[in-house]
Amino acid sequence: MTQCCINPSILSADFVNLEAELKRISNADAVHVDVMDNHFVPNLTIGLPVVQRIQAVSPVPLDAHLMIADADRWAPGFADAGLASVTFHAEASIAPIKLARELRNRGAKAGMALRPSTPVEPYLDMMSELDMLLIMTVEPGFGGQAFLDVTLPKIRRARAAIDGSGIGVAIQVDGGITEETITRAAEAGANVFVAGSAVYGAEDPGAAIDRLREAGSRSLRNATAE
Ligand code: DX5
Numbered sequence: 109m110t111q112c113c114i115n116p117s118i119l120s121a122d123f124v125n126l127e128a129e130l131k132r133i134s135n136a137d138a139v140h141v142d143v144m145d146n147h148f149v150p151n152l153t154i155g156l157p158v159v160q161r162i163q164a165v166s167p168v169p170l171d172a173h174l175m176i177a178d179a180d181r182w183a184p185g186f187a188d189a190g191l192a193s194v195t196f197h198a199e200a201s202i203a204p205i206k207l208a209r210e211l212r213n214r215g216a217k218a219g220m221a222l223r224p225s226t227p228v229e230p231y232l233d234m235m236s237e238l239d240m241l242l243i244m245t246v247e248p249g250f251g252g253q254a255f256l257d258v259t260l261p262k263i264r265r266a267r268a269a270i271d272g273s274g275i276g277v278a279i280q281v282d283g284g285i286t287e288e289t290i291t292r293a294a295e296a297g298a299n300v301f302v303a304g305s306a307v308y309g310a311e312d313p314g315a316a317i318d319r320l321r322e323a324g325s326r327s328l329r330n331a332t333a334e
């Protein structure tokens with residue numbers, strides 16, 4: 109059965125106390141680190157030096173989500189920093205196959221992200237070059253937005269194509285994931301769930317992760333049983 113992973117986003121954490129905030133999610137599968145350049149998205153977060161410090165102290169592996177222009181130039185540096193997984197946006201890459209290979213060659217898992225309105229079909233033939241496909245379920249840039257149900261058919265089509273070709277690519281969803289929306293995303297075929305406000309907005313982030321994992325795993329089991 110496909111494994112259900114919960115990756116909390118530190119976008120909703122207290123940026124002044126990141127080390128303590130990381131300890132609160134030590135039962136997570138990975139920590140989702142949102143890198144924004146105020147160019148690809150209208151918001152600015154952190155860059156490679158801060159990500160390297162997070163990598164040095166984090167109890168769980170890092171899953172970087174690069175919302176930056178010119179990914180071909182900047183993404184490999186994040187793989188060189190030893191991150192477990194590096195995801196770039198298809199819309200920000202001129203040569204996504206070359207870039208995915210470069211990330212893998214540098215020891216990271218290669219992820220590629222699609223904005224809500226970017227179709228998956230032009231990329232289906234390159235799925236074997238990826239470890240993870242990230243289907244954005246909000247417009248990238250900000251935490252706390254509502255889940256876009258309009259992305260569900262794309263998740264379903266991507267899952268069908270991936271399963272049909274027998275390759276083991278994870279499907280990550282990011283944006284508006286709660287105990288309620290995780291069910292729909294998992295039933296559509298996602299298996300890696302990013303949650304910012306649902307985890308860090310909870311009184312006990314660790315317990316919120318457990319609840320999300322339970323809801324996600326239940327829906328994945330139901331989807332497999334169908
Ligand atoms: C949005 C980011 C997300 C964001 C998710 O551009 O990529 O990772 O932090 O936050 P929530 O879970 O609050 O929608």
Ligand code: ZN
Pocket residue numbers: 117140141142173282302
């Ligand atoms: Zn993200």
